Amino acid sequence: MEIDEETKIELYTTMVRIRTFENRARILIRDGEIPARSGFYTGQEAVAAGVCAHLSPSDQIGSTHRALGHLIAKGCDLKGLMAELCGMSSGLNKGKAGPYHIFDPSVGALGANGIVGGSVPMVAGYALTHQLRDDGGVAVSFYGEGASNQGGIQETLNLAACWNLPLVFVCENSSPEVQRMLGHEIDYPQLSIERVSDRAQAYGIPGATYDGWDVLEVYNAVGDAVKWAREGNGPTLLEFNVHQIEGNLEGRIEVRDDERIWCPIHRFKERITDEGILTTELDEKIRDKEKSKVEEAAEFALRSTVPAPIEAFKGVFAGGP
Ligand SMILES: Cc1ncc(C[n+]2csc(CCOP(=O)(O)OP(=O)(O)O)c2C)c(N)n1
Numbered sequence: 001m002e003i004d005e006e007t008k009i010e011l012y013t014t015m016v017r018i019r020t021f022e023n024r025a026r027i028l029i030r031d032g033e034i035p036a037r038s039g040f041y042t043g044q045e046a047v048a049a050g051v052c053a054h055l056s057p058s059d060q061i062g063s064t065h066r067a068l069g070h071l072i073a074k075g076c077d078l079k080g081l082m083a084e085l086c087g088m089s090s091g092l093n094k095g096k097a098g099p100y101h102i103f104d105p106s107v108g109a110l111g112a113n114g115i116v117g118g119s120v121p122m123v124a125g126y127a128l129t130h131q132l133r134d135d136g137g138v139a140v141s142f143y144g145e146g147a148s149n150q151g152g153i154q155e156t157l158n159l160a161a162c163w164n165l166p167l168v169f170v171c172e173n174s175s176p177e178v179q180r181m182l183g184h185e186i187d188y189p190q191l192s193i194e195r196v197s198d199r200a201q202a203y204g205i206p207g208a209t210y211d212g213w214d215v216l217e218v219y220n221a222v223g224d225a226v227k228w229a230r231e232g233n234g235p236t237l238l239e240f241n242v243h244q245i246e247g248n249l250e251g252r253i254e255v256r257d258d259e260r261i262w263c264p265i266h267r268f269k270e271r272i273t274d275e276g277i278l279t280t281e282l283d284e285k286i287r288d289k290e291k292s293k294v295e296e297a298a299e300f301a302l303r304s305t306v307p308a309p310i311e312a313f314k315g316v317f318a319g320g321p
Helices: 005-030 045-052 068-073 078-085 119-133 151-163 196-203 215-230 257-262 264-274 280-303 309-313
Strands: 060-062 109-111 139-144 167-173 207-211 236-241
Touching: 005 045, 005 068, 005 078, 005 215, 005 264, 005 280, 045 068, 045 139, 045 167, 045 215, 045 264, 060 119, 068 078, 068 109, 078 280, 109 119, 119 139, 119 151, 119 167, 151 167, 151 196, 167 196, 167 215, 196 207, 196 236, 207 215, 215 236, 215 264, 257 264
Parallel strands: 060 109, 060 139, 139 167, 167 236, 207 236
Antiparallel strands: none
């Protein structure tokens, strides 16, 4: 699929926004302003950007314990997001969700989920709603390879296939060598299941594995799967190999030389620079703009107030005190 220049810049900008936001959040954790640990998405930005570029606010995503990238790409308000991380009453969920359960239905972000694989069956409910309403909407479920053997995910794959749900399964595989699947350790080629996406054939749905560090490859693969789902053809299982860039990335957007080969932002920057789409001036403009938006979000969060203790009882149970 030919991808236009505007879309390429949009994908690049989304990835820069995620990296910039997470780097700022790392500093806030270090400074004790975010009173919780958070799973970071550094190195996986191409997947969230490439997936969410195909979705509108009326399409939903279900996310993981590394949700910030997904939530930002889906359009969550940066101020509300940062304030939520800091546990403030101005946060998207009034400071009650924290990093692992942030959600924002207004943009179709069903939310982070601290339960590995937990959001997958839930987001299938949105897919069923789209099907019943016949509104052409889709739902996307993000999960990791560690989650992929959870019973709830296998049941959801089965149900989505049986009911032909408009649901795209997006598995971000960060460690292909530690799959606990049949065929990995025994020599039965006819039973061999080596990739998460190999499971798709058992459910009779399309499935394939792609490079998750190549944002254009992600964009193209998801474009086909989303179109397939919107047209009523049912679910697809997409697996993206990713590399989680570990280490101390505090406050810097660039990764170390030895990490660059895996860095989706660096790779894409080189590519669109070679294509003459990204100039040094445009790159600086994008980075400055994202940095100031993230800084505004951090200032907003730091100026906010923590919820009063009584708030703990509100919005939790119907009929509470
Ligand atoms: C049901 C459940 N089991 C175990 C955990 C503890 N846990 C947190 S992260 C994690 C690993 C998840 O691996 P994967 O799904 O591949 O995601 P990744 O961390 O690689 O992005 C585990 C086991 C959990 N949160 N929920």
